Amino acid sequence: QVQLVESGGGLVQAGDSLRLSCAASGRPGGTYAMGWFRQAPGKEREFVSHISWNGATTYYGDSVRGRFTISREHLKNTVYLQMNSLRPEDTAVYYCAAIVWGHSNNGARANDYDYWGQGTQVTVHS
Numbered sequence: 001q002v003q004l005v006e007s008g009g010g011l012v013q014a015g016d017s018l019r020l021s022c023a024a025s026g027r028p029g030g031t032y033a034m035g036w037f038r039q040a041p042g043k044e045r046e047f048v049s050h051i052s053w054n055g056a057t058t059y060y061g062d063s064v065r066g067r068f069t070i071s072r073e074h075l076k077n078t079v080y081l082q083m084n085s086l087r088p089e090d091t092a093v094y095y096c097a098a099i100v101w102g103h104s105n106n107g108a109r110a111n112d113y114d115y116w117g118q119g120t121q122v123t124v125h126s
Helices: none
Strands: 001-009 011-013 016-024 033-039 046-051 059-060 068-073 077-083 092-097 120-125
Touching: 001 092, 016 033, 016 092, 016 120, 033 077, 046 068, 046 077, 059 068, 077 092
Parallel strands: 011 120
Antiparallel strands: 001 016, 016 077, 033 046, 033 092, 046 059, 068 077, 092 120
């Protein structure tokens, strides 16, 4: 069992920055590929970003590429999402997720992930 806890969400103005964190626990010695998704009211869950288990490979959704950066810190078993130049359309609940048992080519499919966090709200005002 893996537990994922997101933090760092909040209410900001357009153009501001936020950094989300996702702390993983529960599986000693495990290092997993992880990703971020988001879901706005009335919309489907959208892929945001993915990072490989060793941090060597990253992927981004088209709407955030160039503005968001995913990274990980192995000693803290934590993955980060640095979000810059935020826009009102970035408003959503942001979820982190982990691939523990399987594999994903680019991390963009939600069904590839085995564990999910509870989510953290990000609201961007214009």
